[in-house]
Amino acid sequence: MSMKKGRIKKAFQDPYQRMLLGNDIKKFALTILQIAIIVGVCYVILSPVIGMVVNSISGDKDAYNPMVFIFPQYPTLERYKLVMLRMDYWPTITKNVLYVLTLTLIQVLVCSMVGYGFARFEFPFKKLLFGLVVVMIVIPTYTIKLPLYVTFRNFDPLSIITAIKGGPINLMGTPWPMYIMSLLGCGVRSGLYIYIFNQFFRGLPKEIEEAAFVDGAGMWYTYFNIMLKNASPAVITVTVFSLVWQFNDSFFSNLFLVSPDIVISKKISTLASVIANEDKILNVTLQELYLHAGIILVLLPIILIYLLLQRYFIEGVERSGIVG
Amino acid sequence: MKKKKKRLSLMRKRMFAGYLFILPWLVGFLVFYIRSIFQTVQFSFSEMSMDAINGGYTLTPIGWENFRYAFLEHGSFKQTLTSSVMNMLVDVPLITFFSLFMAMILNKKFPGRAIVRAIFFLPVILASGAVVDAIAMGEMMMQGGVSGQMQEMEASASSAIAFDIDYLISMFMNLGLPAKLLDYITSAVGRINDIISMSGVQIVLFIAALQSIPSSLYEVAKIEGATGYETFWKITFPMVMPHIITNVVYTIVDSFEQSEILKLADTTTFDMWNYGLGSVFSLVSTIVTCIILVVVVGFIQKRTFYYN
Incomplete structure (x- = not known):
């Protein structure tokens, strides 16, 4: 003092x-x-x-009780117990996280590749094609509903399946349409990821690649081992977005009739009626409380994953500092 | 001579490699999107009649009739389109600057940063798909104690904001600021809730951008004795410029996806089963959004500094 x-x-x-x-x-x-x-x-x-x-x-x-505000008088974990039982929580969430992680991995690989292609190579019609990426971002998703449904309901690319199995197969109700869409760079918001990667790669100094080229690295080696590591902030960002949006996606999972056993958010929309039927809780206000417990349970893994990825955000700084 | 030939072949090689890199997307776009774009255009120029008994539909080409109806006779199309576009243009600068500002604050080191960042990301998690449906459904059914509590909270929150606005307006009116600017700012303050929940993605993008700036640049600036203000305008701002474009693109698209015009198109198509008119709505609004994107991005791109 x-x-x-x-x-x-x-x-x-x-x-x-x-x-x-x-x-x-x-x-x-x-x-x-x-x-x-x-x-x-x-x-x-x-x-x-x-x-x-x-x-x-x-x-x-x-x-x-209108007097209750923030602190409930009779706190209970009953809601969570029942909701976990009715949603079949642990098996479903495990499958869901695996499904989402696989899709995210595919998305990051494919979109970064396409973004790199647009950022660093010169080829005819590049501007036009990149314009089409923007069109893909803007276009309202429901306009592609019908063609997507038709394509995957009678799935038969280049008549290969007909040649092997004697007819088109129905992929509805399986996760395959989603995998195929992501592999072809057309998954949930893929256009946006391509755009993000493109901007990031354009912002990186060209000297890195030139140095790699002089040292005799091939294009694929340069992309995988040098550029992808340098773009780690972008990789983390896209991973986070892809995880969250894939996890919360209802448009594609409804369109492809993906089973609620792999997509837990689908169980949220039916939770109130399941509880009403199975447990005879018909009071809508109480159903509401169960619903909120369900939403929290569904969101929890995503928040945890985000917190885990947080650390790599910070690691990204140090690395980009060295490179620059 | 020999040297020239070799360089050409390298360029050709890089050209093919470029196509190879974008190949997956190209195939996907051709298979999934070209068809739907073609179909939308086709629908918008024809009248569709459903076959209720056998399923399927028949298309009768009617030329520009749907467009004529949309622009000259439809009750709300033009108004909705204009207001959606106006909202978009108002939101973009607000959200961009707000999120850049927040990202710069969150990029600093302070205790509890990880948790704060997670909180800022919450709107992105909360604002999508099934959760929103569930919450909306829940709100529709709410009554009694819990609902009363929620309404009370909402009411108190909004009245607090309303008070602030009145106070601010009278204060700045006295200072003699132009009324238009004041309107813009006060409406922004009033919608702070929307703006915060719409900038989650942008904040994350900006944080990533800020971290991709080489720290050596800041060290040099510090040694040379630059002030914080100078550092921002000479280093931070030019370096995040390419990412401002990404953010502007995302903001425009996001605002378009949530706009009234798209809701109108959706209800016209899937509730009223008027595929022709719905296609016209989505086609016109998509084209308008693309034009806005091209103009805005072109405008910023001219002022953008790329590392190379």
Whole structure:
């Protein structure tokens, strides 16, 4: 305390010390402002989530008690237990995460490859083709509903399947349409990922590739071992987006009739009626509480995966620092 | 002579490699998208009649009739299109700058950063597909204690914001700021909730962009004695410029996907079974969005600095 006082006193006498003190105050004010902004924005984002968490742990009596706010009087984990049972939680979530991870891996590989192709190679019609990528991003998804359905209902590329099995096969109800779409760079928001990768590769210095070329690296080696590692912030970003959007996708999973045993978010939409039928909970307010518990259970793995990937975000900094 | 030939062959090789790299996407686009684009165009120029008994449909070509109807007779198409486009143009700069600002704050080192970043990413997780459906369905059915609580929370939140706006408006009116600018800012403040939930993706993209800036540049700036302001405009801003384009593209597309015009097209097509008119709506709005994209991106691209 006395030391601080002494410092302030000294600061008013010595101009250099005064400047340092001024900087300190400025820094402090900025920090306060930043904390205020972060806390404020976090509140706006979190308030509905907090509401959902509170609902999912409040007991039957709390549901109708207008005095209950934030802290339920009769907290219970009953909702989670029942919802886990009815959604067949652990097996479903494991299959779902595996399914989503596979698709994400495919998406990252294919989209980065296409993005690299557009960013670093010169070929005829490049501008036109890249324009088509943008068209693909913009085009409303429901316009491709019908052709997609027809293609996968009677799946027969180049009549190969007819030659082997004697007729087109029906891929509806299997995860295969999704795998094929992702492999061909047309999965959930693939266009956007191609765009992100393209922008990232364009932003990287060309010298890296030239050095690799001089050292005798082939194009594929350069792409896999050098460029992909340098674009690690983009890789992480796309991985995160792809995971989340694939996990939450309802358009394609509904269109291809993918089984609810692999896509847990489908079970959310039927959860209320399942609980009404199986457990005779017909009160809609209580169903609502179960639904919120279900939503939290479904979102939890994605949030955990995001937190895990967070670390690599930070690693990306160091690496790009060396390269630049 | 020999040297020239060799260089040519390298260029050719790179050309083929380029095609090889984009090949998967090219096949996918040709198989899945070309057909649907063709089909949409075909629908928009014809009248479709469903065969209710046997299934299937027949198309009768009617030329520009659907377009004529959409632009000259339909009650709300033009208004919806204009308001959707206006919303898009208003949102883009707001969201871009807000998310760049937030990304710069989140890129600094502070305790609890991982958790804060996760929170900022929550809107992206919450705002898609089945969860939104479930929440909307839940809200429709809500009544009693829980619903009362939710409504109360919403009401208190919105009244707090309304108070702020009135206060701000009177304060800035006294300062003599132009009313149009004030309207823009106050509407932005009022919609802060929407803006935050719409910028989750952009913030993540910007964080990645900020991290791809070589730290040596900042070291040099520090040694040379640049201020924070100078560092931002001379290093950070030019270096994230290519990613601003990505963000603007995403924001425009996202705003288009959630726009009223697309909802109108969707209900016209799948609720009223008017495939012709619905196709016209989606075709026209897609073309308009593409034009906006090309103009905006072209405008920014001219001012963009690429590393090479």
